[in-house]
Amino acid sequence: MREFNITMLGARYVGKTSLLTSMCYEYEEEIAKTNIQLVPETRTASILEKSLIELKSLNDDPDNEGVSPSERVISESQDVESFTFQVGQKGKKPEIKLNFWDYPGSWNTDFKGEAIDRYVKEKITESVAIVVAIDTPALMEANGKWHQSQNRPSGIINRFKACYVDLKSPRLVILAPIKCESYMQDEKSRQELINKIKQQYKGLFDLFQSQQLVDKVAVVITPVQTVGNIFFSYIHIINDIEKVDKITPIFKFKKQNPDAQYSPKDNEQPLKYLLRFLLTLHLKNRLWGWGYVRDWFKWDEHLKQAIRDFAKDCKNSDGFEVIQGKNLLDIN
Ligand SMILES: Nc1nc2c(ncn2[C@@H]2O[C@H](COP(=O)(O)OP(=O)(O)OP(=O)(O)O)[C@@H](O)[C@H]2O)c(=O)[nH]1
Ligand SMILES: [Mg+2]
Numbered sequence: 244m245r246e247f248n249i250t251m252l253g254a255r256y257v258g259k260t261s262l263l264t265s266m267c268y269e270y271e272e273e274i275a276k277t278n279i280q281l282v283p284e285t286r287t288a289s290i291l292e293k294s295l296i297e298l299k300s301l302n303d304d305p306d307n308e309g310v311s312p313s314e315r316v317i318s319e320s321q322d323v324e325s326f327t328f329q330v331g332q333k334g335k336k337p338e339i340k341l342n343f344w345d346y347p348g349s350w351n352t353d354f355k356g357e358a359i360d361r362y363v364k365e366k367i368t369e370s371v372a373i374v375v376a377i378d379t380p381a382l383m384e385a386n387g388k389w390h391q392s393q394n395r396p397s398g399i400i401n402r403f404k405a406c407y408v409d410l411k412s413p414r415l416v417i418l419a420p421i422k423c424e425s426y427m428q429d430e431k432s433r434q435e436l437i438n439k440i441k442q443q444y445k446g447l448f449d450l451f452q453s454q455q456l457v458d459k460v461a462v463v464i465t466p467v468q469t470v471g472n473i474f475f476s477y478i479h480i481i482n483d484i485e486k487v488d489k490i491t492p493i494f495k496f497k498k499q500n501p502d503a504q505y506s507p508k509d510n511e512q513p514l515k516y517l518l519r520f521l522l523t524l525h526l527k528n529r530l531w532g533w534g535y536v537r538d539w540f541k542w543d544e545h546l547k548q549a550i551r552d553f554a555k556d557c558k559n560s561d562g563f564e565v566i567q568g569k570n571l572l573d574i575n
């Protein structure tokens with residue numbers, strides 16, 4: 244079985260694990276339309292099930308006002324998780340394994356020792372795709388005042404600079420703004436969101452546009468609404484003189500309508516892009532001389548068709564954009 248690594252990238256607490264849960268675990272309707280299936284390994288299923296319950300519970304509390312600062316401290320994940328899914332046609336032996344690396348976000352942005360630093364570099368370097376989770380309210384609200392401290396964009400950009408060196412094979416980078424319900428409601432807001440990402444991650448886009456990387460890296464923006472009905476409300480500032488950072492912004496969220504149901508939107512899009520990219524690599528491998536191993540060519544024709552059906556409607560308007568590398572996503 245061909246195995247692919249994918250790394251979930253993003254600062255501490257931005258919502259990486261929730262995004263992974265939503266994109267791989269909550270799209271039965273989409274899957275039902277196609278002949279493809281994604282089966283989590285038992286351990287993966289048991290952890291993601293819990294993450295899903297937490298995500299859904301955001302919806303259960305009609306007065307949901309976000310999380311408290313103590314929860315923020317306690318709930319930082321402590322360890323590496325690897326989430327594995329087998330992909331294949333329904334009722335047939337799976338042919339592809341997707342292995343998602345999801346470690347604590349602070350490992351990406353803070354120095355935690357040589358061993359962890361090496362580990363993070365290794366994961367980013369060996370991953371065929373990277374999903375960058377972006378906390379959208381931190382990016383958009385209060386003139387982006389909290390963007391640096393919450394999303395730590397320089398730390399993320401530096402990781403790419405250090406790891407995307409002399410790439411031998413193509414990569415996919417998915418920028419996924421999350422908690423973005425408030426900014427996806429009309430065309431003007433969606434455009435503002437895209438513009439802000441382009442502005443705040445300019446260093447990253449410049450890197451990907453460089454002569455060495457422009458043909459090898461596909462970059463897409465896919466906003467994901469992991470809950471679908473919980474909207475940004477306001478920022479509560481906690482002033483704690485005993486803490487090093489002293490001021491902590493707490494982003495509060497609220498349901499617009501108390502009866503609104505949990506209804507994730509576009510959560511399947513990152514996975515669609517991922518499979519679309521893998522299918523393109525498979526189809527163009529020989530043509531473009533990327534030199535992937537021969538077992539790529541053993542993919543069953545029906546599996547290819549199933550992936551094509553699943554991935555054919557990747558969105559690229561209304562807040563979604565393929566920034567570069569259209570030919571790396573061309574499955575025709
Ligand atoms: N309002 C809202 N809250 C969310 C959303 N997604 C995640 N959260 C909450 O944000 C918090 C952090 O989410 P995680 O997925 O654990 O974040 P993480 O990036 O994996 O965090 P670390 O692994 O500690 O770096 C949790 O309390 C989630 O319930 C969302 O779409 N909307
Ligand atoms: Mg996590």
